[in-house]
Amino acid sequence: MNESPGPSRWISLCPLDEISIGRARYLEAVDRPLCVVRVGETDAAVFDDSCPHAGGPLSGGHVEDGCLVCPLHQWPFRLADGICADTSVFRVRKYTCRVRDGVVEMAAPESR
Numbered sequence: 393m394n395e396s397p398g399p400s401r402w403i404s405l406c407p408l409d410e411i412s413i414g415r416a417r418y419l420e421a422v423d424r425p426l427c428v429v430r431v432g433e434t435d436a437a438v439f440d441d442s443c444p445h446a447g448g449p450l451s452g453g454h455v456e457d458g459c460l461v462c463p464l465h466q467w468p469f470r471l472a473d474g475i476c477a478d479t480s481v482f483r484v485r486k487y488t489c490r491v492r493d494g495v496v497e498m499a500a501p502e503s504r
């Protein structure tokens with residue numbers, strides 16, 4: 393899930409161990425609500441916190457079969473790319489992230 397540094401600067405989000413494996417947490421950074429998912433012992437993924445179906449808080453969801461499952465209507469969004477595994481039409485924005493020294497960091501997006 394971690395990706396190589398791009399041209400962006402890195403922004404610290406939160407310690408990985410503040411999130412249970414397979415769960416997510418809400419936080420705000422770069423002027424937007426984010427969903428930080430703990431994928432395993434050492435991996436994370438970062439998405440917009442708004443579900444593209446009806447705006448559900450993805451940070452209240454859980455990981456299942458390689459997807460982040462929305463808590464409202466259980467649509468699954470692939471951790472790899474944010475595409476809805478059921479419809480492939482809907483997609484949640486995913487941000488480049490990494491875990492360094494136990495802290496989840498995201499690459500500053502170049503534009504919204």
Ligand code: FES
Binds near residue numbers: 444448465
């Ligand atoms: S709001 Fe997320 S599945 Fe409906």
